[in-house]
Amino acid sequence: MTQNRTPLRYPGGKQKLTPFVVEVLRANGLEGGHYVEPYAGGAGVAMELLIDGCVEHVHLNDSSYHIYSFWNSLLTQPDEFCNRISRSLLNVDEWRNHREVLRHPEQHSEFDVGFATFYLNRSNRSGVLTGGVIGGLNQSGKWKIDARFPRNELIRRIELISSFRDSITVCNLDAEEFFATYVPILPEETLVYCDPPYFEKASRLYLNHYAPEDHERIADTIQELENVKWIVSYDGVDKILSYYAQRRKFLYELQYNASRAYKGSEVFIFSDDLVIPRSSALPFISSALKANTRTLHVNALAA
Ligand SMILES: C[S@@+](CC[C@H](N)C(=O)[O-])C[C@H]1O[C@@H](n2cnc3c(N)ncnc32)[C@H](O)[C@@H]1O
Structure with a gap:
């Protein structure tokens, strides 16, 4: 059973896939090596791999200044970060203050932007930064602003990561x-x-997302990487499958949970030199996602 290590809630968060990534590391002799997420977001997989000792170093990149500020503040000022979690009021006035910080990051310190990102991530519906507060502005919903803000557990995660x-x-x-x-x-x-970011629907989930032509260009860039083994995950739409037509991949159906549950397919794509852990990969994917996977389609698993 995987444990949530990241303090962020992330629409499309991938920590459930960690067991599969562990299999990939093993099959490729990459255990104890470096692990990189160019689109880190909540970095759920990275945190689990690092804390469980599967890799030696993780590199997290995100073009969102908000997300970057969160990670950098957590790592450089963990005590202050945990103090702020303990002291912060969980009410709509405080939520509005943090929302203002996110709207005008240039007027605030990196730490304040990082903390405001965390605060809204934990108090907004589905963790979407531009979404509304859980329970609504008049807090009349069944769930209130504090529903996803278990202070002690979040402090525990931050202390562990900062170590x-x-x-x-x-x-x-x-x-x-x-x-x-x-x-x-x-x-x-x-x-x-x-x-x-997903090909479809990303604009309502993330502050930073791509236009269709960006996805195609990124696909070319990734497929030209030479010195490292890579995996890509995406929503399984035809365009994405066509951008990576020459690569090995598999497609599975997944239940998402961002603002409303809907079913969609996702695809995993592999660099040519990556050994796919054949014996266990497919059942493993299936069981790793058991809670929210409906069916599993093998699209292509070439030699
Ligand atoms: C699908 S989310 C990543 C979720 C992550 N795997 C997790 O489990 O939490 C995509 C992330 O890419 C970031 N992003 C969007 N456009 C980007 C770009 N051009 N360069 C780097 N990061 C970008 C977004 O800010 C978002 O955090």
Whole structure:
């Protein structure tokens, strides 16, 4: 049973896939190496791999200044961060204050932006930063603003993560710049897991997202990476399948839970030099996602 290590709630968060990523690391002799998320978000997989000792160092990149500020503040000022969690009021006035910080980040310290990101992530519906507060502005809903804000548990997660801070590097680059300047200098024992914003519906989930032509360009960039093994996950739409037509991939159906549950398919795509853990990969994916997977379709698992 996987444990939530990240303090962020993330629409489309991938921590349920960690057991599968562990299998991939093993099959490729990458255990104890470096693990990279160019689209880190809540970095649920990265945190679990690091804390469980599966990798030595994680590199988290996100082009969102809000998300970057959260991770950097947590790692550089963990005590202050935990104090703020203990002291923060959980009411709509406080929520409005933090929302103002997120709307005008240039007028506030990086720490305040990082904390406001965390506060709204924990108190908004589905963790969507631009979404509404849980329970509504008049707090008349069944669930209230504090429904997803278990202070002690969140402090515990932050203390644990910050104890690994020497093994975590955070960057605030656009992924294309990250691929061009950062990925080429990573050690050979590195796995890159790319979880870009979804092709469909991303604009209502994330502050930063791509237009269709960006997805195609990113697909080319990723497929040209030479020095590292990589995995990409996406919503399984035809366009994405066509951008990665020459790569091995598999497609499965998944129940999402962002603002309303709906069913959609997701796809995993693999670099040519990556060994896919054949014996266990498919049942493993299936059981890793048991709670919210409806069916599993094998699309292509070439030699
Ligand atoms: C699907 S989410 C990642 C979720 C993450 N795997 C998790 O489990 O929490 C995509 C992330 O990519 C970031 N992003 C969007 N456009 C980006 C870009 N051009 N470069 C880097 N990051 C970007 C968003 O801010 C968002 O945090």
